[in-house]
Amino acid sequence: MADDGMLLNFSIPDSGILNKPQFKGGNWKQRQTAKKAAAHWHTKATERLTGVRAPKAPLPLSVNATDVNRTALGPRPARPHRSPEYDNDRPAKRPKVSGGEHKKPEDDGAAADFRPHSDASVIKNPAAKQDASKGGKQIISSLFSFNPTSTTQTQPTKTTEEDAPIEPSNAPLTSELDTFTSLGISPTLAAHLLKKMELKAPTAIQKAAVAQLIKDDSDAFIQAETGSGKTLAYLLPIVQRLMELSANMKKRKVDESVSRDSGLFAIILAPTRELSKQIANVLDNLLRCAHWLVATTVIGGEKKKSEKARLRKGINVLVATPGRLADHLEHTKALDVSNVRWLVLDEGDRLMELGFEDEIQKIVSNLNLRMRAHKDEAARIPGLPAKRTTVLCSATMKLDVERLGEISLKDAVHIRANPADRTEDDAADKDQAFLAPAQLKQSFAVVAPKLRLVSLISFLKRAFARKGSVMKAIVFISCADSVDFHFDILTSNLEEETVPREDTKEEKDEEVEEKKSKKKPVVQADPTKIAVTHAESPSLSPHTHKVTTYRLHGSLPQSLRTSTLAHFTKNNEPAVLLATDVASRGLDLPNVDLVVEFDPAFAREDHLHRIGRTARAGRDGRACIFLMPGCEEGYVDILKSDRKDGETGIHIGRQDADEILKKGLVTSGVLKDKTEYMEKATDLQLAVERWALASPARLESARRAYQSHVRAYATHVAAERGYFDIKQLHLGHLAKAFALRERPSGMKVPGLRTGAGRESKKPAKIRGAATGANKGAVATKAALDDTKVDDTEEAAKMRKAVRAREKFMRHAGMADEFNLG
Numbered sequence: 001m002a003d004d005g006m007l008l009n010f011s012i013p014d015s016g017i018l019n020k021p022q023f024k025g026g027n028w029k030q031r032q033t034a035k036k037a038a039a040h041w042h043t044k045a046t047e048r049l050t051g052v053r054a055p056k057a058p059l060p061l062s063v064n065a066t067d068v069n070r071t072a073l074g075p076r077p078a079r080p081h082r083s084p085e086y087d088n089d090r091p092a093k094r095p096k097v098s099g100g101e102h103k104k105p106e107d108d109g110a111a112a113d114f115r116p117h118s119d120a121s122v123i124k125n126p127a128a129k130q131d132a133s134k135g136g137k138q139i140i141s142s143l144f145s146f147n148p149t150s151t152t153q154t155q156p157t158k159t160t161e162e163d164a165p166i167e168p169s170n171a172p173l174t175s176e177l178d179t180f181t182s183l184g185i186s187p188t189l190a191a192h193l194l195k196k197m198e199l200k201a202p203t204a205i206q207k208a209a210v211a212q213l214i215k216d217d218s219d220a221f222i223q224a225e226t227g228s229g230k231t232l233a234y235l236l237p238i239v240q241r242l243m244e245l246s247a248n249m250k251k252r253k254v255d256e257s258v259s260r261d262s263g264l265f266a267i268i269l270a271p272t273r274e275l276s277k278q279i280a281n282v283l284d285n286l287l288r289c290a291h292w293l294v295a296t297t298v299i300g301g302e303k304k305k306s307e308k309a310r311l312r313k314g315i316n317v318l319v320a321t322p323g324r325l326a327d328h329l330e331h332t333k334a335l336d337v338s339n340v341r342w343l344v345l346d347e348g349d350r351l352m353e354l355g356f357e358d359e360i361q362k363i364v365s366n367l368n369l370r371m372r373a374h375k376d377e378a379a380r381i382p383g384l385p386a387k388r389t390t391v392l393c394s395a396t397m398k399l400d401v402e403r404l405g406e407i408s409l410k411d412a413v414h415i416r417a418n419p420a421d422r423t424e425d426d427a428a429d430k431d432q433a434f435l436a437p438a439q440l441k442q443s444f445a446v447v448a449p450k451l452r453l454v455s456l457i458s459f460l461k462r463a464f465a466r467k468g469s470v471m472k473a474i475v476f477i478s479c480a481d482s483v484d485f486h487f488d489i490l491t492s493n494l495e496e497e498t499v500p501r502e503d504t505k506e507e508k509d510e511e512v513e514e515k516k517s518k519k520k521p522v523v524q525a526d527p528t529k530i531a532v533t534h535a536e537s538p539s540l541s542p543h544t545h546k547v548t549t550y551r552l553h554g555s556l557p558q559s560l561r562t563s564t565l566a567h568f569t570k571n572n573e574p575a576v577l578l579a580t581d582v583a584s585r586g587l588d589l590p591n592v593d594l595v596v597e598f599d600p601a602f603a604r605e606d607h608l609h610r611i612g613r614t615a616r617a618g619r620d621g622r623a624c625i626f627l628m629p630g631c632e633e634g635y636v637d638i639l640k641s642d643r644k645d646g647e648t649g650i651h652i653g654r655q656d657a658d659e660i661l662k663k664g665l666v667t668s669g670v671l672k673d674k675t676e677y678m679e680k681a682t683d684l685q686l687a688v689e690r691w692a693l694a695s696p697a698r699l700e701s702a703r704r705a706y707q708s709h710v711r712a713y714a715t716h717v718a719a720e721r722g723y724f725d726i727k728q729l730h731l732g733h734l735a736k737a738f739a740l741r742e743r744p745s746g747m748k749v750p751g752l753r754t755g756a757g758r759e760s761k762k763p764a765k766i767r768g769a770a771t772g773a774n775k776g777a778v779a780t781k782a783a784l785d786d787t788k789v790d791d792t793e794e795a796a797k798m799r800k801a802v803r804a805r806e807k808f809m810r811h812a813g814m815a816d817e818f819n820l821g
């Protein structure tokens with residue numbers, strides 16, 4: 001149209017085409033109201049003249065919950081400022097939902113402090129609309145009101161930083177007499193350890209194990225704390241013995257010296273692929289001083305064909321996962337195990353937990369059979385021991401480890417770092433032998449469910465505030481869905497999150513069409529996002545440096561898991577890894593200064609393995625566990641039992657959510673007024689909620705994470721379920737920590753993985769609290785079925801393990817940890 005063409009020639013000055021009026025007189029409030037009204041009419045007039053619709057101004061991050069509501073309702077009447085503390089004094093309000101309809105709090109078993117959600121802009125959002133169409137209701141509750149109070153002391157105790165330094169318990173020995181050569185290691189190997197691997201002296205467990213395994217062919221059970229160097233404790237004697245074998249053959253001028261064709265002499269079994277690869281790396285480093293010896297790995301998740309090709313070429317040491325080795329023993333002719341004289345079962349308790357008992361039994365019988373059948377052929381290798389030595393490594397001496405010992409060991413020697421510490425008869429509680437490294441500084445944070453997410457962000461913000469104070473941190477989260485959700489939050493620019501825009505006409509039409517065709521909108525996961533396992537964290541990075549966030553869980557493809565761990569290991573900049581328990585066992589990640597148990601572990605020994613990712617080989621480390629006020633605080637008893645000086649509890653620090661929020665969010669360190677941190681926390685929470693509401697995929701991810709979290713919560717071992725009582729879990733408050741504004745009872749997760757069809761109509765709280773003795777079993781089985789506890793292979797193993805354990809416990813007349821009946 002001609003008019004349009006003419007309009008193109010208009011140039012609109014930056015100041016606008018209408019003069020802005022001056023506002024004088026009246027009080028501040030009246031001037032603000034007049035200014036807003038004028039701005040509104042100014043915009044409308046400009047739009048009318050230009051035909052261009054002005055974009056809506058983003059809502060600043062510094063608004064609070066009531067401001068958001070007001071944005072939609074217009075200017076509010078003057079009202080005295082109400083501090084969040086004032087909220088605390090108010091009696092509970094009946095929850096009011098967006099339709100104006102009131103509902104009794106007990107209707108959904110959720111929060112009693114739900115506020116009406118009248119954020120029209122949120123309701124206009126497609127995700128929210130989709131939810132509203134399903135009968136979902138948007139609820140905003142205040143972060144700081146109606147939180148449960150702590151049952152323990154409210155004032156933080158002396159922080160662990162203030163404690164006097166403690167002698168490390170897993171460090172290399174310092175006496176001049178304690179050298180590798182004094183244990184029987186050859187000068188060549190000792191020189192290699194010193195020059196190439198920078199290892200000057202053995203640790204206590206290495207001293208005990210190396211001396212024993214070099215001089216003797218007896219089976220052994222190695223038990224030592226995390227980070228004490230168990231890997232080298234069993235690898236060093238094997239490599240030393242193989243080097244001796246080689247030297248022997250040369251001395252005796254036997255035709256062929258030891259080479260890759262001489263046969264397979266040692267097998268090391270580890271429960272996970274990550275651990276197998278890590279052991280293989282240490283072994284490769286050792287074998288650089290004996291290049292004629294060849295090692296390789298056979299682990300699940302890799303092509304069997306290439307593994308077969310490697311086995312065909314000939315190997316001397318094999319690192320494997322039990323399932324894959326059992327498979328090769330059955331199907332790969334090139335795998336000859338008749339010369340195997342060392343079998344190591346690393347992380348024995350975990351091997352049993354994952355249900356590898358059958359595979360290990362098969363492997364052991366196969367080795368025995370072939371060794372007996374080829375006795376004479378082995379005689380051509382002078383010095384090859386007549387009997388096989390089996391070494392079992394485990395942090396604990398639980399019943400299932402004893403069972404593994406029965407399968408694999410014969411007259412085993414019990415090797416401990418300090419045998420004087422505990423005698424074999426000191427078996428009142430064998431797990432108690434497993435303690436945290438003495439120098440590890442432990443603390444717990446008492447955080448109400450609603451404050452969990454903002455507290456985690458604040459805690460990490462504070463930890464990474466000064467470059468160098470924390471280089472690497474690991475945050476343990478109970479399930480894969482929750483890891484993904486928190487990864488997305490931490491790697492998003494929350495400050496850019498604005499109130500979702502209004503739908504365009506096209507979108508409205510589309511929606512009408514959709515409704516007509518009665519097609520349910522399908523929320524598709526973005527396939528490109530699956531491959532992203534690390535990204536910068538805007539919310540954690542201070543101005544001075546960047547912090548990278550990583551994610552790791554068993555549902556990621558193996559190649560991605562491996563590359564993520566490698567990237568995290570090589571990264572020399574500050575980084576945080578969000579992980580499930582897939583990263584809790586055996587992994588040796590350098591420079592981890594801090595471990596955060598955002599979700600407490602399912603059992604005490606898992607907790608010890610998790611915190612053992614720091615304070616390794618004598619280095620310093622910090623660990624903090626998040627506990628909710630109430631029964632969870634009782635878990636401090638477990639923290640005390642982790643330590644030799646436990647009963648006193650003097651080395652276990654305590655922090656409150658308020659303290660964490662103040663330190664993490666008020667970066668100046670000085671509070672302008674005592675509610676400043678509350679406002680900042682509320683802003684952060686609102687930003688996260690807006691982030692979730694901005695797309696259906698994010699909302700789905702939040703709901704999925706929440707539901708998986710609740711299911712995983714029900715899987716704590718029976719002995720600890722008093723601390724983690726699902727019936728005490730406040731589902732409504734917890735939903736807020738997942739950025740959700742919905743009632744737990746009405747929450748549906750589109751595209752829920754396996755088991756979604758069996759979703760009960762009852763709210764999770766009621767489902768979790770199934771009746772009588774089988775409540776734990778119901779919850780556990782639901783968790784195993786519906787939660788991505790680990791990858792599918794490991795989940796299957798876990799199910800098998802649960803069944804095996806149930807059977808075993810029944811036979812042993814013991815209380816079953818899953819309360820099966």
Ligand SMILES: Nc1ncnc2c1ncn2[C@@H]1O[C@H](COP(=O)(O)OP(=O)(O)OP(=O)(O)O)[C@@H](O)[C@H]1O
Pocket residue numbers: 172198199200201202203206224225226227228229230231232585586587588612613616617
């Ligand atoms: N003698 C030593 N001197 C210095 N550092 C050592 C020594 N032996 C091992 N280390 C280092 O200690 C760290 C922990 O070793 P390793 O992974 O074998 O411990 P672990 O006892 O198996 O721990 P976990 O129980 O957690 O699996 C590694 O980084 C390793 O390089």
